[in-house]
Amino acid sequence: MRATGLTATVAGRRRLVDGSCVVLALIFVFPVYWMASTALKADRDIVSYTPQFVPWPIDLSNLRQVLGDDTFWHALRSSLLVTVAVVVAGTVVALSAAVSLARFRFRGRAGFVLALIIVQMIPGEALFIPYYLMLRNLGLLGHLTGLMLVYLSFTVPFTVWMLRGFVAAIPVELEEAAAIDGASRWQTFWRILFPLVAPGLLATSIFAFITAWTEFTYAYVLINDPANYPLPVYIQSFIGRDSTAYGPQMAVATLFTLPVIAFFLVVQRRAVAGMSAGAIKG
């Protein structure tokens, strides 16, 4: 009797736990779902006192409206320009610094590493006034170049830090072996180190992509010319003084978030694999 009673409480507890998981999952996913479902509704179902919970039949009018809007394409172009520039330039700059820190011993190395840590602690949110004035004096206010520089300075310290770890993890003997076989420094780097550090480059590129693609504060403060609005500022521009155009706004927001979630899953899967590796050990 006692045994079955115990099994029943265990099963009951398990059901309670699973039920709570489902409720929490619904709460956490709901805002994302509501964004995507609003994007797939007709305006009369968005502006309605009884919300339509399932967007069926799917209505593409808001997506079509956004995709037919030149401002959207300009904003996409601005966002892509800034993001690609930050990812590419940031990778080159950070990889060379990471190789230097991981593969050479030289005076000032420890000092540089320390500076790297301190620099990462400077809160970007407090710095938009000096950036605003600097770029204004340079005549770069409203230009994407200024934004690229700002995002580079936000991403490079962390990227150097991360890549340094990746480079240091590759056995230096591989490069030595290549050197003995007659490879030049450049060949050793390009043929040995670079392919091995590629997963690290993928991770840091995704980090830089997400930072540059989704940053709002600086884009909003520094880009005052609507022709140069990147996507975050364009998304903000749907908020009017009295009302917000939620249909098109959610349509852009959905298109904007899709690549972020996709890239996130790429990195996340590796992180989860790491977690489960730790689990086996326990």
Place this chain on the structure above:
Amino acid sequence: MGTIEAEPVIASVPVQRAQRRRPRERSLPYLLLLPATVTVFLTLLYPVATMLSLSFQRENLADLVTHTTTWVGLENYRTVLTDRFFWTVLPRTLGFAAVCVGLTLVIGTGCALLLQAASRWARTLLSLALVAAWATPVLIGAVVFKWLFDPEFGVINYLASSAGVCDCRHHSWFADPWSAFAVLVALVVWGAVPFVALSIYAGLLTIAPELAEAARVDGAGPVRIFVSIIWPMLRPLYAILTVLSVIWDTKVFPQVWLTTKGGPYQGTVMLGVYIYQKGINNSQFGAASTIAVLMTVMLLSLSWLYVRAMRDEAR
């Protein structure tokens, strides 16, 4: 490809050759560091220096246009520190961060414990939902929450009224500072819980299950197991998560700006928004920089705690 041929070959370098290469060899690491140094110094340390010097200047639009620099010593600091509104905004910012961090850690711990205890399918479901919320950019979270809490057509008012929680059709959450704060807290906590929950869950997995099992056999309940086993083992992790969360929840410009813009009646203005209003809207660049310096000092001291916590965990 020309570069490859031009490079001298290192293969089996005789000692003398190696010595001849020395000067170049010695400058190579510095050359490699140069781009990163330039990027970081020009675009990070220079603005910091500008911010510091601005905080000792009178700098308004007229000064900016005429390129005049008027040093005013500590006057900006005196003005800011005697400004009644600053003393409203500062505790408000810290209080807001404290509430958000507290809720985030409690809910995050709850989620982590549930993830550990749940069946496989429920665990997968909850972690996917958490990752979706985590991946959503802050600015998107903010505009979506504004839509969820829309007074007329927002789904929250509809659900709450249908469930009989309140008669809140046409209720504007953003008309009253306290309910506006409630929405902001919900927004920040929703965005912050996933990282905390998944980190604590990963931490839980490092604790050998035998420990909790042994305690259970000895008659310990779930609370006792948490207090006596999980908490002591995960304390360094909690220290790191707390400091990081305080830093993140103090910097909430996009969340506030995209929902309340600091309103109603300046009731939800926090440090970031205050700097924006003073600096960008009113062109009081000196005073705005002073507030920014104070905020930087505050957050840097917190970061210092973070580094210490990291070091303790590494030990």
